[in-house]
Amino acid sequence: MDFFAKTLRLPGRWVNNVRFTVSSAGDFESITADATAENAGIIDGIVIPGMPNLHSHSFQRAMVGMAEYMKSADDDFWSWRNLMYQCANRITPSQLHAITSQLYMEMLKAGYTSVAEFHYLHHQQNGKAFDTLTDLSDVIIEAAAGSGIGLTLLPTLYQTSGFGGQQPREEQRRFINETEQFVSLVEKLLPLRSSQLQIGLAAHSLRAMQEGALTELVALKNDLGLTTPLHIHIAEQEQEVSDCENHYGCRPIQWVCDNYDMNESWSLIHATHITAHELELLAKSQCIVGLCPTTEANLGDGVFPVKDFLDLDGIIGIGSDSHISVNPIEELRWLEYSQRLHYQKRIRLIDENITHNGTNLWEQALSGGAFACGRAINGIEMNMRADLLVLDDTHPILYGRKSEQILDTLIFAGNTNTIRDVMVGGNWVVKQGRHINEDEIRHNFYQAMDTLFE
Numbered sequence: 001m002d003f004f005a006k007t008l009r010l011p012g013r014w015v016n017n018v019r020f021t022v023s024s025a026g027d028f029e030s031i032t033a034d035a036t037a038e039n040a041g042i043i044d045g046i047v048i049p050g051m052p053n054l055h056s057h058s059f060q061r062a063m064v065g066m067a068e069y070m071k072s073a074d075d076d077f078w079s080w081r082n083l084m085y086q087c088a089n090r091i092t093p094s095q096l097h098a099i100t101s102q103l104y105m106e107m108l109k110a111g112y113t114s115v116a117e118f119h120y121l122h123h124q125q126n127g128k129a130f131d132t133l134t135d136l137s138d139v140i141i142e143a144a145a146g147s148g149i150g151l152t153l154l155p156t157l158y159q160t161s162g163f164g165g166q167q168p169r170e171e172q173r174r175f176i177n178e179t180e181q182f183v184s185l186v187e188k189l190l191p192l193r194s195s196q197l198q199i200g201l202a203a204h205s206l207r208a209m210q211e212g213a214l215t216e217l218v219a220l221k222n223d224l225g226l227t228t229p230l231h232i233h234i235a236e237q238e239q240e241v242s243d244c245e246n247h248y249g250c251r252p253i254q255w256v257c258d259n260y261d262m263n264e265s266w267s268l269i270h271a272t273h274i275t276a277h278e279l280e281l282l283a284k285s286q287c288i289v290g291l292c293p294t295t296e297a298n299l300g301d302g303v304f305p306v307k308d309f310l311d312l313d314g315i316i317g318i319g320s321d322s323h324i325s326v327n328p329i330e331e332l333r334w335l336e337y338s339q340r341l342h343y344q345k346r347i348r349l350i351d352e353n354i355t356h357n358g359t360n361l362w363e364q365a366l367s368g369g370a371f372a373c374g375r376a377i378n379g380i381e382m383n384m385r386a387d388l389l390v391l392d393d394t395h396p397i398l399y400g401r402k403s404e405q406i407l408d409t410l411i412f413a414g415n416t417n418t419i420r421d422v423m424v425g426g427n428w429v430v431k432q433g434r435h436i437n438e439d440e441i442r443h444n445f446y447q448a449m450d451t452l453f454e
């Protein structure tokens, strides 16, 4: 199928009058600038690549906004986690399906065309393994397919409640797997891989792993030839950094750098609490640092020194994590604004060789996110998945903007949605601002919410 767009963002440059072909498999097959529109489907608007969301826990969408009241003067991440456990322990497979479908639809409408699901909600409410399903992975996979979003499923190993092999807490019963049980889950999932579904691996965190389990996971990844980076929550909270120091005599980022060959096959989520030396190690290693600025702000985690990291040529991607915000624009805006507030200066995340901040932020997060997802989704380019967003160029916020100003305007002033249509793998999943299954997904979501918190 041939398409024609007047203005389109190719990697590193804007082009006009572009004709492109999408193969029957859903990939970009040919892309030609300064072409004619003859016999092509005309795309009415500005075309930019869709954004990968490299970190999601879909069930948490059910509870957004419910922890915004004061229980004590010391409310923090750990008090939020108690509510999250309550939500995780109530949710049924059909509720999870409805909530995940709604979330993924929201992601698509906001500009995320693929997601890496860091999946640790494995078992029944009583903590026993499901008889009929692989685990709740099936539900996530079905929800992604129904919404049309590209999925990297990261079955997540979660074993202990703290460093030193501490027994899991009762509220963690749905998350826990012995390593052998986990390996068999991964083996069941691998044959399901397709152009829209990738399978990777995640370790929940150093505090949630039995001694030696991370090494087994790295070996499993290598044995199975999995190319998607291994994801892990690394240093989100100061308490886990000091717990790690007490147990291993070393901070978590330093510890993984000392014990593993840190390279592009790692994706470290929330490297928030990091020393200058650790920052250098990560930048040099070319591992991906997954940042979730709105969740990190909401949970009072801290601020990752992203300017220093990008100055060292570090690689970043963004995720919506707890889904307090499902919007790549807001994540990128917070990334830049946290640095402006810190340095009391403007335009922090580029150097003098790059002129436009918004365009650069979008492309950095796109490329790091694509790598973290382990799928061919790094922009509008030959052999990549045909994932794109069409912006409404008649929207007052974008009207009259030169092409190089489009992403600057979108990220720093885009408070109403300017995304009109969304294509994933060559299929239109959002048209004129509406998802193709919007009514059904929303109806099921209402039903789930009515019963989940009744």
Ligand SMILES: [Zn+2]
Pocket (backbone or CB within 6 Å): 055, 057, 118, 233, 269, 321
């Ligand atoms: Zn997370």
